[in-house]
Amino acid sequence: MTSSPQWLRRYQDGHREQVWHELRQLGSAVQQRLELAEEAQLVCDEMARRARHNIEVVVRRLTAAGYRFHDNDDEQTPVPRPHIPPTADAPALADWLQQRFGALPMTVRSWIRLVGDVWLVGTHPQWSTSASADPLVIELEGSRYPDGESIRDYYDGEASDWQEDHGREEEAGVFVLPVSPDRLHKENTSGGGPYGFILPDGGVDAVFVGETTTTFVAYLNQVFGSGGFPWPTGTEHEWQVQNDLAEGLLPL
Template sequence: MRVLSDSGGNEADGARLLESLLDALARWPDVGIRARLSIEQWAGLSADEARVYQEIGISAVRGGADWRPAADKIRELGRLRYEPAVPALIGLWEKCPVHPVAVAAAHALFEIGTAEARDALRHGIHDHDHLGRFMALKVMFTDDGTAWDNVGHLFSGECLATTAGLTAAAEALGLLSPRSFPRTDHAGQSEEARDPLSHDRRWLDLCVSLRDHEFLGPQARQVLGDADPAITGPALDAARALRAVQTRTPAGRHLRPGDLVARYRDGDHRGVWRDLGAVDALDDVWRAEAEQVAELTMERVRRNASSLTAALIACGWPVIDKQALSGPADDVEDLLRELEQITGSPVPPALAAYWRIVGTIDLVPRGTWNAPFPPGVPEQLAVADPLEITDLSTAWFSVEEWQEESEDLHPEIVGPLEITIAADYLHKANISGGAPYSVWLPHAGADPLVRDEEHCLTFTDYLRRAFAGKGFLRLDQQDEWVAHGVTRDQFAEMTGWLESVEYEHIEF
């Protein structure tokens, strides 16, 4: 921790600045009306409550008080490291709704660097706001002692059992790269803090152990990729050798060929897929059975897609049949073989059967992006996540990007091949949104998860949800729609229109 002495001039300047700042804040009625929220508190808010919370900050910035001089004074207090300002700065950091002022207060507290100031910042490790977590980690990484002793506890099993803990751990990993802190911050860091993997084996072992972690894997692989290959290479080679000799998880109970197929044909559709989902790694017997079940399933999916698309179009939904159901790609078999060679593993049966039998389902009304919706068709359904799953040929750009990005990486930090299968629900409505929905390969089981989609479903369950919702996956998000101004009359119109869509739904 850096400690610099203040001159008498700095003391006088600091006292005048603090007095001026406090006078300005006394005339600012909204200065302390929004407390910081933790990740758990934010998750507990309804859509309407979240909107109100955000609007407090927006209104405060747009209000009559000019916050810029206050922010300038705060930054100067930090530069002077004027310790008597710490209580006022903590109050601004913890409750000021004007974001630029709170940001200035946080950085000033770090510059002043007293125990009280650093403790206030350290408490933000589970803040909903990214800056709170970043400042807490910045304090931890510059505390006295080793980085591992100060930050390593974030990777305990207890911490990683919560969303807040995972978020903090992910951002801590993100700061392990030598490029994480600006150059001006390196002066206050030890050599170990600037390059922890090279100076503390515990960080290297942690990142290697987390490289396949569901949530932390991308950050761990990024850190390993940025580090010195002379340091990471031997550890990754050892991890690869260990992976090669590890035995695969047994499939489970004995399976008699034909059992699952017979059960599926007898109507136990979900039970069969539940049993398949319980097998982490398919052996030859289970894979052969899974492939037959997947073919039967996707034949039913194709019939559902055809029937539903016709019903939607008949009720005015603005797509055309050739767009919605263009069929499998002509080169699907060649691409499936190539994909197996690239990933070193067969394509999961559910996904392979979909691409072979169905190919594409696209109910996204892209024709309305620059034109009005047809009369009588509720436009609100555009953000209800209409079903879209692309064929393998269309999704192949994901494979090419992955190959290009992984060309120079150690095989153990390449990471999964994320194949894009659909845009996220906002992009489907021509609104800037988030990551596309994807599946990760290789996957040794029968039915991979659909990633970056809020319901966390396997591929077949994702299809089930879509067909149960008559082609829409976010009909359960009506609170969010209300918060954005959808009226009761519009809900009634939407409900009535959906009820008018009738199609023959086949269980699968």
């Protein structure tokens, strides 16, 4: 295998799939060796910067098109800030998640520190069913929710409910840290459980549980390849809108 100091350079040179493959093959060993962990984290940080760039571009394009960002409720309550950058408390939250749930995947840590929270649910003036297209939502800090609502308390509650539902922890199966409503809830329809990350996980790239279970980076590449809306709705204007939104976005 190529030595670790070349991972970032090779990633930046376009050899992304090979780099991710090598990093994933290491499993949890990557976080147990300092020289590997430091280089792997640099790759994840570069991925997060590219993802943030894509989100900022998509939000600008949607705003210019007259898109209404809103909640997934009957009132379609406006969402004034669809992307909220990380707060000063973001690194502490990443540390707390690792202490509370065990090992935290490096891509999740990078996302918390460098990307922030994103909520693309809404309605496009040329695409009335855009809310049905599974718009990107990743909310790890819970930044847009009212003051006093602790995201840590929420995660603690979810973990307690999981343990209660499944019995003793050693028999409980996997815990999924919830970070997004599922596709149907995004369109204000009763659906299934939330999307999220399987924890604990000491690898580089998180396992993302959504409509399918895949790696976090693979999920994001699918999302950005569709301009932020990966689920086809089959409407007349859908493909053109998605193509316009996805144009020039950076692959991760």
